[in-house]
Amino acid sequence: MGDLKRRRFVGLGSGIAFTAAAGGGLATAPHARAAGGTATTAATAVTAKKAASAVAVTPSDSRYPDLISGNNQRWTSSPDKVVLPRTTAEVVTAVQEAVTGGKRLSVCGGGHCFEDFVFNADVKVNINMGLMNAVSFDTSLNAFKVGAGATLLDVYEALCEGWGVTIPAGICHSVGVGGHVTGGGYGNLSRQYGLTVDHLHAVEVVVVDASGTARSVVAARDSADSALRDLFWAHTGGGGGSFGVVTAFWFRTPGTTGAAEALLPKAPSKIFLTLAGWPWEKVTQDGFSRLVAYWGTWFEEHNTPGTTAGSLYSWLMLNHRDSGSMGAVVQLDASLPDATSVLSDFLAGMDAALGLSSATVRHDGVLDSQYTSTRLMPWLRGTKYIGAISPTQLDPTTRGCHKSAHLRRRTPQAQIDAMYTHLTSTDKPSTMTGIVLSASGGRIASVSSTATAVAQRDAIMKVNFESRWYDKADDALNVGWIREAFGAVYGDTGGVPVPNDVTDGCYINYPDGDLSDPAFNRSSVAWHDLYWKQNYARLQQVKRAWDPGDVFHHRQSIRLP
Structure with missing residues (x-):
C-alpha cells in the first residue's frame, strides 16, 4: 500500500457534497451535545419580534474573508453582511430584514456546495448556520434533535457516544447536515440502513409567506396538516435553498418506539x-x-x-x-x-x-x-x-x-x-x-x-x-x-x-x-x-405553497409552477 498516496483518494470527498441548504457547521461544538431539550411543534413557533441579535460580520470585520467562500474556491461572494444566528428567532429576524430590504440572501452550512448556489455576486446577505450545532434528544417529539449548523462529525460523535446509535450519512466529517440531509444523504452505512432521509422525522424551517412575513414552522412526517407533511417531504431529497432556512432536524426511524437507544440504527x-x-x-x-x-x-x-x-x-x-x-x-x-x-x-x-x-x-x-x-x-x-x-x-x-x-x-x-x-x-x-x-x-x-x-x-x-x-x-x-x-x-x-x-x-x-x-x-x-x-411536479406545488415569492432561490432551485 506504500505506493498508494493519500492524495489519490480524492474521490472520497465526492460522497457528501451538498447544495445551498440551511445547515452544516463551520465548527465543532462538543459542549453543545447535551441530552434533553424540547421543541415547539406549533406551525408558527417564532416571530421576528421575539428575536435577539445574531452575530453580524461586515466587510470591515477581520472574520469576513473566512465567511465569503466555501470549500470550492471557484465560487466567492461579497455580501453586505454575513449573519451567524444562534437561535431560530435570530434566523427569522435575518430573513425578515433581507426580505424587507429587498436583498438577495443565501444560506451556508458546511460550505461544501459544488456550485455557486451559496456564494455568488448577487448575494447581499448570507446566513451562516455554523453556530446552531447542538445535538440532543428531544423528549417532546421523542426524537434526536440536530441543529442545522452541525457537521456530520458532530452528529456521529454525539449519537454514538451518547446513545450508541447513528444515522447513515456521508464520510466527509466537515460536511454540514443541512445540505446533506435535504439532498437525500448517503454514505458507507446506506446499503445497510438506507438513506439519511429514511430516518428523518421532522424539520424546523423559516419560511416567508405571500405577504413577505417570515416565520418558523415545524413540519413532521406525521404532521396532522397535509401542507406541513408536504413541506417535510420536500426536505427528504428536494435539495437546499428552495423552500426556506432549515434550523433543526429531528431523527427517528419510522416504526420505532421505546427508549432513545431504540429509535435509530445501532452504530x-x-x-x-x-x-x-x-x-x-x-x-x-x-x-x-x-x-x-x-x-x-x-x-x-x-x-x-x-x-x-x-x-x-x-x-x-x-x-x-x-x-x-x-x-x-x-x-x-x-x-x-x-x-x-x-x-x-x-x-x-x-x-x-x-x-x-x-x-x-x-x-x-x-x-x-x-x-x-x-x-x-x-x-x-x-x-x-x-x-x-x-x-x-x-x-x-x-x-x-x-x-x-x-x-x-x-x-x-x-x-x-x-x-x-x-x-x-x-x-x-x-x-x-x-x-x-x-x-x-x-x-x-x-x-x-x-x-x-x-x-x-x-x-x-x-x-x-x-x-x-x-x-x-x-x-x-x-x-x-x-x-x-x-x-x-x-x-x-x-x-x-x-x-x-x-x-x-x-x-x-x-x-x-x-x-x-x-x-x-x-x-x-x-x-x-x-x-x-x-417528483418535480410535487416539489413545485410545495414551492408555491411555502415560498410563493421565490425568496429562496439559486440557479437550480425548485421553480414556481
Missing part, C-alpha cells in the same frame, strides 16, 4: 475497512474494463436488503493515469454473518478482474492481497479515519468541478471505453482528477421512489466525475476535461445520463450548472427531471 461495534490500490502501470485496458464491469455486476447481483452482501459498501476510484494509481475503499459491518468470507471474495474478485491476483495474507480473517489492506476497527474510529485519509476532501483551498450520474445497472462497455480514453488522456489535467463509482442499492432500494423526494431508489451506483486543483489559471483545462469526459460517456443520450433502463439522472447533492445549458445537455430531458424525475 456497528466494529467494521472491516479495506483500502485497495493498483498502480496504473500494471493496469491494461482489458483489465480496466473487467474491473469496472465486475464491480458493477457484483452490486447488481448483491442487492438484497438485510443480507451481508447487501450491506457491503464500496467506492471505486478511477483516478486519472497521471495520479499514478487507482483505488477502492470497502466497508462492512464486521458483526454480520460470514462478513469475512463475503469481503474476502469481493476483494479477490477485483484483483482477479485486473489480472493481478497474487498470494493472499490474512488480516483479522479477511484474505488480503499485496494490493489490498484490511483493518478491523471500532466504527466511530474508522469513520473518523476514513474521513481523514484524503486531505483534499477537507482542503478549503481547492477549486473544483463535479458531475454525477445514477446507474441502475452495471456500466455498459461503451461507457467504460469512454472512461478509459479520458482517464488515460495526455492533456495533463490535475492529478486530483478522476471518476468515482459509489455503491447504492440494498436498503436504499426498499423505499418507494415517491415516498421521499429522492426518485432514484433502484440505482445500484452513483458516478461522480470530479477534478480538484489550486490555481485559477488551470480552470479551463480541468473544467474542460470534466465536461468532455462526461459528455463522451453519456454521448448516446445527449451528453447527460437520461433516465432509462441503465442510467437514471443526476444527484442534486452533486449539483451541476451545465445541466441547465443546452450546449452541454443536448437531450430532451430538462435539468430538473434529471434530478427529481416524476
Whole structure:
C-alpha cells in the first residue's frame, strides 16, 4: 500500500457534497451535545419580534474573508453582511430584514456546495448556520434533535457516544447536515440502513409567506396538516435553498418506539475497512474494463436488503493515469454473518478482474492481497479515519468541478471505453482528477421512489466525475476535461445520463450548472427531471405553497409552477 498516496483518494470527498441548504457547521461544538431539550411543534413557533441579535460580520470585520467562500474556491461572494444566528428567532429576524430590504440572501452550512448556489455576486446577505450545532434528544417529539449548523462529525460523535446509535450519512466529517440531509444523504452505512432521509422525522424551517412575513414552522412526517407533511417531504431529497432556512432536524426511524437507544440504527461495534490500490502501470485496458464491469455486476447481483452482501459498501476510484494509481475503499459491518468470507471474495474478485491476483495474507480473517489492506476497527474510529485519509476532501483551498450520474445497472462497455480514453488522456489535467463509482442499492432500494423526494431508489451506483486543483489559471483545462469526459460517456443520450433502463439522472447533492445549458445537455430531458424525475411536479406545488415569492432561490432551485 506504500505506493498508494493519500492524495489519490480524492474521490472520497465526492460522497457528501451538498447544495445551498440551511445547515452544516463551520465548527465543532462538543459542549453543545447535551441530552434533553424540547421543541415547539406549533406551525408558527417564532416571530421576528421575539428575536435577539445574531452575530453580524461586515466587510470591515477581520472574520469576513473566512465567511465569503466555501470549500470550492471557484465560487466567492461579497455580501453586505454575513449573519451567524444562534437561535431560530435570530434566523427569522435575518430573513425578515433581507426580505424587507429587498436583498438577495443565501444560506451556508458546511460550505461544501459544488456550485455557486451559496456564494455568488448577487448575494447581499448570507446566513451562516455554523453556530446552531447542538445535538440532543428531544423528549417532546421523542426524537434526536440536530441543529442545522452541525457537521456530520458532530452528529456521529454525539449519537454514538451518547446513545450508541447513528444515522447513515456521508464520510466527509466537515460536511454540514443541512445540505446533506435535504439532498437525500448517503454514505458507507446506506446499503445497510438506507438513506439519511429514511430516518428523518421532522424539520424546523423559516419560511416567508405571500405577504413577505417570515416565520418558523415545524413540519413532521406525521404532521396532522397535509401542507406541513408536504413541506417535510420536500426536505427528504428536494435539495437546499428552495423552500426556506432549515434550523433543526429531528431523527427517528419510522416504526420505532421505546427508549432513545431504540429509535435509530445501532452504530456497528466494529467494521472491516479495506483500502485497495493498483498502480496504473500494471493496469491494461482489458483489465480496466473487467474491473469496472465486475464491480458493477457484483452490486447488481448483491442487492438484497438485510443480507451481508447487501450491506457491503464500496467506492471505486478511477483516478486519472497521471495520479499514478487507482483505488477502492470497502466497508462492512464486521458483526454480520460470514462478513469475512463475503469481503474476502469481493476483494479477490477485483484483483482477479485486473489480472493481478497474487498470494493472499490474512488480516483479522479477511484474505488480503499485496494490493489490498484490511483493518478491523471500532466504527466511530474508522469513520473518523476514513474521513481523514484524503486531505483534499477537507482542503478549503481547492477549486473544483463535479458531475454525477445514477446507474441502475452495471456500466455498459461503451461507457467504460469512454472512461478509459479520458482517464488515460495526455492533456495533463490535475492529478486530483478522476471518476468515482459509489455503491447504492440494498436498503436504499426498499423505499418507494415517491415516498421521499429522492426518485432514484433502484440505482445500484452513483458516478461522480470530479477534478480538484489550486490555481485559477488551470480552470479551463480541468473544467474542460470534466465536461468532455462526461459528455463522451453519456454521448448516446445527449451528453447527460437520461433516465432509462441503465442510467437514471443526476444527484442534486452533486449539483451541476451545465445541466441547465443546452450546449452541454443536448437531450430532451430538462435539468430538473434529471434530478427529481416524476417528483418535480410535487416539489413545485410545495414551492408555491411555502415560498410563493421565490425568496429562496439559486440557479437550480425548485421553480414556481
